[in-house]
Amino acid sequence: MTALTPHHPAPDAISTPLVLALPKGRILAECAPLLTRAGIVPETDYTDENSRRLRFHTSAPDLDVIRVRSFDVATFVAFGAADIGICGGDVLMEFDYPEIYAPLDLGIGACRIAVAEPADEAGTTDFTRLSRVRVASKYPNTTRRHFAARGIQAEIVALNGAMELAPGLGLSRLIVDLVQTGSTLVANGLVETEVIAHVTSRLIVNRTALKTRPEAISGWIARFRAALAAP
Structure with a gap:
């Protein structure tokens, strides 16, 4: 069987919503105020640990949220299943995916x-x-x-x-x-x-997504940066 390797988003992904991978558990709660300041309000049951849904629409029509295990966030982003994510520095150290760019330290999950x-x-x-x-x-x-x-x-x-x-x-x-x-x-x-x-949690992005959808990805990086600077 051929081993899986990180891949590029498909060309028709350009017109689809970006996917933001968020970690289940403690960090999910810690990042809630940051998401709000960045203008991201997911569907109400995304914080419900008993909900069986894993993908949620948000108040931003060009962004969906998925909720995965903290150790899996980096893998989803590296393999192009998610375009951006919030990931602990411990996970980035462990996997060291070259396909991931981590532009922002979010200062949460210390x-x-x-x-x-x-x-x-x-x-x-x-x-x-x-x-x-x-x-x-x-x-x-x-x-x-x-x-x-x-x-x-x-x-x-x-x-x-x-x-x-x-x-x-x-x-x-x-x-x-x-x-x-x-x-x-x-x-x-x-x-x-x-x-x-x-370690703290960082905003991470798929490098290929940044090249194929530069305006969209850069726009979200800018919104998270502004959210960090907000009082």
Whole structure:
């Protein structure tokens, strides 16, 4: 089977509404005021997590909104299924799609990608003597790059949730996860020992869409920029 590769929007897409990909969950609520200031008012049930619809019209006739998993926003935009999106910096770091241009830092969804370990063992590992370490994470690429920069090969235990259970149950010595307040780490006997990167959400666009529909895409970038500057 031929592997999928990011593709260009079809020529007849020029006359169709642009698609804005938004992440489900916490960021969806955080970006609501920004969308309003940018003149985007989606159909009322787009914030309803129980709604089975995933695509919604908006007050702007040239823009539809889709609601997808936060990790999928970048993929939808990179592959041309969405023209623009709001995406966490953690996702952009992990996938590093060359097809994506990220012109604006929206300043929402502030958090950090961090290394954590059991509190009673924190500070006891001499990483300068390690050549290999096992790490539980949903960020395999980011994690490997981080430890490789220190000459350490990271063996990844891929988990999509409940990362904090891994050290206590013997899955891994360390975890790399997205941290906002750190309260979940503390509740599970872990301590944050290293910050890999501070991240916020960004406005992203498909580079090909920017070339084929420059006025429309640039117009929305300008509206988001104005929304950020608004009091």
